[in-house]
Amino acid sequence: MTLAVLAVGSTVARADEAAARKWIADEFQPSTLSKEQQLAEMKWFIQAAATLRARGISQINVVSETITTHSYESKQLAAAFGEITGIKVHHDIIQEGDVVEKLQTSMQSGRSIYDGWISDSDLIGTHYRYGVILPLSDYMQGAGRAYTNPGLDLKDFIGTKFTTAPDGKLYQLPDQQFANLYWFRADWFARTDLQQKFSAKYGYPLGVPLNWTAYEDIANFFTNDVKILDGKPVYGHMDYGKKDPSLGWRFTDAWLSMAGAADKGLPNGLPVDEWGIRVAADRCTPVGASVERGGATNSPAAVFALTKYIDWMKRFAPPAALGMTFSEAGPVPAQGQVAQQLFWYTAFTADMTRPGLPVVNADGTPKWRMAPGAHGPYWQEGMQNGYQDVGSWTFFKSTPPDRLAAAWLYAQFITSKTVSLKKSIVGLTFIRDSDIRSEYFTRNAARYGGLIEFYRSPARVAWTPTGTNVPDYPKLAQLWWQNVATAVTGERTPQAAMDNLAAQMDQVMARLQRAGMSHCAPRLNPKESPAKWLGKSAAPWAKLADERPRGETVAYDTLLQAWKEGRVR
Numbered sequence: 001m002t003l004a005v006l007a008v009g010s011t012v013a014r015a016d017e018a019a020a021r022k023w024i025a026d027e028f029q030p031s032t033l034s035k036e037q038q039l040a041e042m043k044w045f046i047q048a049a050a051t052l053r054a055r056g057i058s059q060i061n062v063v064s065e066t067i068t069t070h071s072y073e074s075k076q077l078a079a080a081f082g083e084i085t086g087i088k089v090h091h092d093i094i095q096e097g098d099v100v101e102k103l104q105t106s107m108q109s110g111r112s113i114y115d116g117w118i119s120d121s122d123l124i125g126t127h128y129r130y131g132v133i134l135p136l137s138d139y140m141q142g143a144g145r146a147y148t149n150p151g152l153d154l155k156d157f158i159g160t161k162f163t164t165a166p167d168g169k170l171y172q173l174p175d176q177q178f179a180n181l182y183w184f185r186a187d188w189f190a191r192t193d194l195q196q197k198f199s200a201k202y203g204y205p206l207g208v209p210l211n212w213t214a215y216e217d218i219a220n221f222f223t224n225d226v227k228i229l230d231g232k233p234v235y236g237h238m239d240y241g242k243k244d245p246s247l248g249w250r251f252t253d254a255w256l257s258m259a260g261a262a263d264k265g266l267p268n269g270l271p272v273d274e275w276g277i278r279v280a281a282d283r284c285t286p287v288g289a290s291v292e293r294g295g296a297t298n299s300p301a302a303v304f305a306l307t308k309y310i311d312w313m314k315r316f317a318p319p320a321a322l323g324m325t326f327s328e329a330g331p332v333p334a335q336g337q338v339a340q341q342l343f344w345y346t347a348f349t350a351d352m353t354r355p356g357l358p359v360v361n362a363d364g365t366p367k368w369r370m371a372p373g374a375h376g377p378y379w380q381e382g383m384q385n386g387y388q389d390v391g392s393w394t395f396f397k398s399t400p401p402d403r404l405a406a407a408w409l410y411a412q413f414i415t416s417k418t419v420s421l422k423k424s425i426v427g428l429t430f431i432r433d434s435d436i437r438s439e440y441f442t443r444n445a446a447r448y449g450g451l452i453e454f455y456r457s458p459a460r461v462a463w464t465p466t467g468t469n470v471p472d473y474p475k476l477a478q479l480w481w482q483n484v485a486t487a488v489t490g491e492r493t494p495q496a497a498m499d500n501l502a503a504q505m506d507q508v509m510a511r512l513q514r515a516g517m518s519h520c521a522p523r524l525n526p527k528e529s530p531a532k533w534l535g536k537s538a539a540p541w542a543k544l545a546d547e548r549p550r551g552e553t554v555a556y557d558t559l560l561q562a563w564k565e566g567r568v569r
Helices: 002-026 035-054 068-085 096-109 121-130 136-141 194-201 212-226 245-252 255-259 298-317 319-323 347-352 403-412 416-426 439-448 451-456 458-462 473-488 494-515 557-562
Strands: 059-065 087-093 114-119 173-185 286-288 340-345 370-372 389-395
Touching: 002 035, 002 068, 035 068, 035 403, 059 068, 059 096, 059 173, 059 403, 068 087, 068 173, 068 298, 068 403, 068 416, 087 096, 087 389, 087 451, 096 114, 096 121, 096 286, 096 473, 114 121, 114 403, 173 347, 173 403, 173 473, 194 212, 212 298, 245 255, 245 286, 245 473, 255 439, 286 298, 286 494, 298 319, 298 473, 298 494, 319 458, 340 347, 347 370, 347 416, 347 473, 370 557, 403 473, 416 439, 439 451, 451 557
Parallel strands: 059 087, 059 114
Antiparallel strands: 114 389, 173 340, 173 370, 173 389
16 A cells, blocks of 8 residues: 555656646746756655645645735646645635634634635734634644745745744744835926925925925925826825725824834834834733823824824825725826825835836836835834735644645745745735845846835835734724724814724723733723823823924935945935
């Protein structure tokens, strides 16, 4: 019997090796590995998969959200894995909100709907506290050791610090990353006539805004002074405001920290993070979100952030923006009528560089550029600059061991050096430093509007995902869009909306405190006068006398040179 299995296995292995050679030649180019190194890596996957196939594993089910990178994985890489290893992959692509909902259902039931998940690292605090997600550090050294690629090279991943919990263990493996940066029409900003008009009115140069005052001035300038360019109305700002779960991401993706609501600290403010949640001295136990408990969710800086979001959208964005969701608003700047966008995800880069777009030159280079987002008046040096999404492989402890091993193989396959550079070219959501610094992106950097320079610079470490202060991302995240929407519609003032949000967050954390968690359950501070907490040396920050300092800008070329020299600015 043993000899028969080996004979069948060896025959399949030869067939799989032929498939690997075909995929390496036809699809997995360019790569940071030579073709010989790629084939050696694929041979390891063939051998590891053969063991699982002999145990009856013929297919697995995984899921991820809808972005270009994951579509490529679902259509191309899943097929490649199936042909090379003999294990078929059903890689579902669904909306991000649905991923979170299904993940939450699996956590509550104790049984995973999928064998593997690509889920945002924003849930790292949730995974650590509930104890149902598999710590990959343990798995790679234990039960999963035989199924862990010797060429995985974790040190090459740029996002593992975001997927590491307070216990120092890696819980998720990054699959794709993208930041929210500032986007602007460099061709318009370079026009001498517009430069002269702007500086004459505002007293400083038209350039990349360093603070929110400058962003507001530029938004007003293009919407109300320039008004028409190339025969079409132009707008100085773009955003979205429909009452929809995606409205919550607009805020939990570090909008409050961009205003300066959190404490200093990277990757997230401590003890108060960008959601406004304070943790105790152990840096792990949540003690409150409201100012009354030492949090900052309804602090002056947070209220300022919400106020500006609404004000700018209503005054400077296309009228349709108020009724748009995240996915509907994303393509609008590519249509050629938006001058700048402060909160712009680099995941849209691939779609923004397509030939024939109004924002792309005839030679394929972009008319736009990206840069760090401007800061609000409460922001100080050493604070988180903005958000970076890190979609990461996540596995439940309850997944049957052989199916878990097969899903782990697939996760490593689509993040391997054999395929990661090509995947980076398709989706522009980098996970490996070796890909970012590859000869391909050195040669083609000009086609990506500053993205390559940003990811090669020290600036990238200040753009970070939701941190470990958040004890239950699914339960708390849904509160944001519901409350923000009431301020957008005018049902509540920004202050009242944030007061209600903070109170509801405290209520959820109180329930978590009563229910208990495997690690670091919330333990709320008693309510006290906000005056005890509001101050000038730490969050929650007291209200500034002047929330509109003089506008400041920087020339884009100066910023780019700083990145090349290893400086943030």
